[in-house]
Amino acid sequence: MKTIDLNADLGEGFGIWRLGDDDALLDIVTSANLACGFHAGDPLTIRRTCAAAVDRGVRIGAQVSYRDLAGFGRREMEVDPEELSSEVLYQLAAVDGIARAMGGRVSYVKPHGALYNRVCRDAGQAEAVVSAVAAYDRSLPILTLPGSAVHEVAARQGVATVTECFADRAYTPRGTLVPRREPGSVLHDPAEVTARAVTMAVDHTVTASDGSAIPVEARSICVHGDTPGAVGLARRVRDSLTAAGVSLRPFT
Numbered sequence: 607m608k609t610i611d612l613n614a615d616l617g618e619g620f621g622i623w624r625l626g627d628d629d630a631l632l633d634i635v636t637s638a639n640l641a642c643g644f645h646a647g648d649p650l651t652i653r654r655t656c657a658a659a660v661d662r663g664v665r666i667g668a669q670v671s672y673r674d675l676a677g678f679g680r681r682e683m684e685v686d687p688e689e690l691s692s693e694v695l696y697q698l699a700a701v702d703g704i705a706r707a708m709g710g711r712v713s714y715v716k717p718h719g720a721l722y723n724r725v726c727r728d729a730g731q732a733e734a735v736v737s738a739v740a741a742y743d744r745s746l747p748i749l750t751l752p753g754s755a756v757h758e759v760a761a762r763q764g765v766a767t768v769t770e771c772f773a774d775r776a777y778t779p780r781g782t783l784v785p786r787r788e789p790g791s792v793l794h795d796p797a798e799v800t801a802r803a804v805t806m807a808v809d810h811t812v813t814a815s816d817g818s819a820i821p822v823e824a825r826s827i828c829v830h831g832d833t834p835g836a837v838g839l840a841r842r843v844r845d846s847l848t849a850a851g852v853s854l855r856p857f858t
Contacts, residue, residue, distance in 0.1 A: 610807045611826035611857040612844060613637040613749070613770065615669060615718070617655035618646035618832055626831040632658050634840045636856045637665040637826065639716045639749075640705075642697035645671035645679025652704050660710035665856040667749065670697045670735070671718040679719035680786060687734040694738035702742075713858040714768065715739050716749035723783065726754040736760045747858065752823055753781050768857050771812065771824035773803040773843055774833065779814045781822070790815070792830070796839055800846040803827055807852045825857045 616632065617640045618625040625646065632638060638659050641647030647655075659666050671679035673693060685693070694715075702712040717725055717735060725732040732755045739746055740763045747766040750756040760767045774793045776784040784791040793799050806812050806827060811819045827847075829840045844854060 607851060607853050608807060609853045609855045610824075610847060611636050612840070612847070612854055613639055613667070613716075613826050613828050614831045614836070614840060615639045615641070615828075616659075616831050617641045617651050619651045620646055620648050620675070627837050628655050628831070629658055630837040631831050631840055632662050632664050634837070634844050635664060635829075636854050637667055637714070637858070639667045639669040639718070639828075640701055641669055641718070642671065642701045644673045644693065644697055645669075645675065645677075645718050649704070652701055653708065656701070656705045656708040656710060660705070660708050665713040665858050666701070666705050666710055667714040667716050668698045668701045668712045669716050669718045670694045670721065670738075672721050674720075679721065682720040682724055685731075685734075687730060690731060690734040691738045691741075694735050695742055698738065698742050698746075712746065713856075714747045714749055716770075722750070723785075725756050726751050726782065729755045729759055732756045732759045736763050736765055740765050749826060751782065768826060769824045770826040770828055771806045771822045772828045773806070774799050774829055774839065777812050777814045777820065779816050779818050779820065781814075781820050784815055792833060794833065794835070796835075796842050799829075799839055800842050803829075803843045804846050804850045804852070807847055808850055
């Protein structure tokens, strides 16, 4: 039986503002990419989300980001490598500490937003992120795109990588994500999203923005938790994968 992990970005509220339904999504996904406070999230949100994830047996990932609360971590930044590495280390250590206090731990690391896309093509920033993970716990895998620069950098430092794909994002013919500033970059049609998820999990391909089929070898599928109707969409993705004979299981 084919197996796949289903992950989503969670814990993205801040203070009195709530974004998404974390508890409902935690009943659906197998891995939770938890905001670490730099693009979203605050100590109370992190604590509650960690506790809820531990209670459900969902793996916790540290979703590290640029220091960009105002831009939700979606603005690309030029950050000195040592500073960026320190900020990633800070975020990872904070969330893992809270997760351990709740009876769990961080099981993997996933960059967020602009940092995610930047490290896929920028070996320098990828080095900064990987160095922070290696300094904290070399056994933690980093979740990234199949063609990401992170793979080569991480291999040199003895850090594992795990490939993922996105059910609700458009792809370029090169296998990268269509930038969010472009129309159609985020997919909202449930039928389209669920069909893509099944095709990626079973056939290991996805239809790019130009209509071409590109290979996608991934161990995890991401659905975003901050889009309208995210809970219903994630549930349909899970149900469709199960109906296609795919078993949902964490990669860690």
